[in-house]
Amino acid sequence: MPSDGRMPMYGSNPRLRSTERTHVSSSFSLSHPIPTPRSTNRYYASPGFGVPRRLLTFLKVAIPVTVILLITGYARYEPHFELSFYERAWVKNELEPIEPLKGCFDPAQVSRLYNLSENVYGKKRTEVHSGLAMRMGTDCYDFAGTIQPSGSHWDGLVEDGGRVNYHTYWRVDLAPLGEKQEWMLKSYFATQDIQRSKLILWSNGDLGGNQVLQTWLKRFPDAFELKIADIKELSRGTALENSPMLRLNDKKAWVDGDLIRLLLLWQYGGVWVDMDSLLTRDMSPLLEHEFITQWDCYDKAYQPLNGATMHFKQHSPYLCEAFHIMHTSTPPRPGSTDWGSILYFRLWRRLVAGGVPPFKILPFCFTDGRSCRLDNRLPDPFTADNGQTMSFHTKEGGSLDQALQKVFSVHLHNQWEKPYPKGGWVERLLLRRYQKRLETL
Template sequence: MSRGGYERLPMYAFPDSSPRQRHSPRSSSPPFSFTSASTYHLNLQSHDSITLPQTYHRSRNHSQQSRFHLKIRSIVTLLKFVLPASLLLLLLGFYLYEPHIELAFYSRTWTQDQISPVLPLSGCFDEARVNPSYNLTDGLYGPRRTEVQAGMALRMGIDCYDFAGTIHSAPRISNAPVPADARTQYHTYWRNDLAEFGPRQEWMLKSFFATQHLPHLAARAVVQWGPRPKRDSRQRGGRTSRVVRCWCRKTRKHGWTVTSSACYCCGILVACGSTWTPLLTRDLDPLLEHEFVTQWDCYDKIYRPLNGALMRFKKHSPYLCEAFHIMATADAPRPGSTDWGSLLYLKLWRALVAGGVPPFKVLPFCFSDARSCRLDNRLPDPFVPDNDRGNRMGMWNGAMGERGKLDNALQKIFGVHLHNQWEKAFPEGGWVERLLLKSYDNRLHDL
């Protein structure tokens, strides 16, 4: 071996060994050895056993990061196509189909306690207990001229309004005398602890005198409920109506103090027999051969199907006797609830059919509360101007003038329930003013 190959490594010396020994993969000699002359010896193994610097962990981390970025890019790319496609499919679905979605959550404890049990009747329909002034046979099974229950939900178009238009009064002679016991007492109330009696309340009275057949009225009085007794006399369209303000004492039931108009109202109905009224648009006479409450809305809510905004019961009606029994034996009403309203009527209806008694009638929603339905067929908002974008006119759009589609519908139904929105004013020139309020003034002027 030539010396020139080792001139650049003067400090290293290789031991004399055969190539077989130097290249043996089984050699266990250390890679460095020291001689007495402090000379370093390097034991080089064959190229088959040379170990390169370890970079495995770094390569693995780099590979994981690359895969992570690749997944993110794939997800972003996928979303670029999926989101627009989903949006287009959703819009296409709305174009081709009508979605009907309603969610309601009820406490299982409440439904098991208040809804599921069917209460037994207390015996108010027993002939021995029925007041002689109430004809039980006629009240339950007597013939009727009109049918006020449609048997369907009446949600489509103006079906409900058209059904109301099929109910007509029997022909009558306007000047014929009406016996006192055949006259109907109309009853409403006003709570002066909510707001003072003002112009908005006067329109309710005007609607009453402008739409009802006056010779059939038993009394022209409005019973007003409030915490303090007052006396008042007002002029109503050229007629003086005595406003009788009554108040209900606080009562205790199960240790809970109530100041509820429900107790007082039902008491008036039992003692006198009368009709509960909202803002009226038509004579109620063809309905009064029945005893009834009203459907809550067109959706037929399973636990709140009935409403008492427009209701009618005869004097000493056993229906109200059973209602009072439920009020006396059931839990006290929750504050701000309809427990002595909608829930009470539901319990009573179920108890009647379970006891084999024909139940009271249920008027379709639009007869007095046509606002309680879908956007496309309910009445426009009475407190929003007609030209306001927030007032969705639905099928009434472009047909809200006199003798138009809306005017014809109002002449078929019997009232408009305003849901105690007494703080709101009717907009000037709105459909309520044009089609209702002005007609009230014109009719009262002609009386």
């Protein structure tokens, strides 16, 4: 027997196993631990945790790999998610029912200022409906290029002294009008036929003292005008006349902005352009049509249309029917598009149900090429570019330059606080060219 005080692994006289528990003196140290029964599932003996060893090993690998992939993907790609929730009761009550038209298209009810046979049923020179969603490649931009310049043929309706009215609006109580807003004015003067059109800047307060605007009023007195929007006066003769809903507004200027554009087009006719737009091409080839624009290339279920750019003739029965819907429906929710995108959708459904050819819908890229897939939408106007994006070559003469010469506008979506990057595509392909064109006028 060993004499160093340790028990041998096996004694010289092995004992038979019994059901009695084996007692080992605490004064001895075993050279090998006594085997203990093990479960078929192995666990780490961490207090409060019962994570299987295999699962923990998997997580040790999966979590770091996932984090690396997310960081790499975010650095290379721009995530684009959109999730909308619509109250089922609201959809059922406000969107699904199709009420009959008021009768604004009845010849006896049509204004003498509106030519029903020509504007609704007449032959048109251009086609603005492609029949496809045009989500692939540059299909939409190429389709915009099929709209040829008017040349000697003038497609616009002469509403005021031989000029087509272009309307835009600025709320003086939300922000001052400065250099960023001035670019919209410059884009108009540089791209439109200012001998046959006029830009009217409407506001809810006096802008006459603004030095930026005074410069353009003096330079183009026949093509530029400032006016204060009197909603009560503008609503005369419509279904909304004297309605308490005329006083509605919100902090985003959505509800009152959607109302004002319809009232202005009803009273004066012409083109509406949101102030956060940059015009890129003469719009006169489009003006034989009355139109609203597509919101994006995905066709939202209940909001497929956008009013950032639209055109309607003076006293258009389309607008007459829109006012009827507004007057007979639930008041708009603050900060909503109830009098915008949702109204246009409801109007379109009523028109086709009533057997009336609906207004045209310009494809998304004509005025808002930012609203589509990552691989074919316009690059971010407020991010510096290195000459190449997933969708376009951004250098002069590249694919982006060619696309901008085909479409009619770029919509910036109220990002007033963001500056245009120095040397970015907006500055190089648009702003500098506006300046160069204005130097020749």
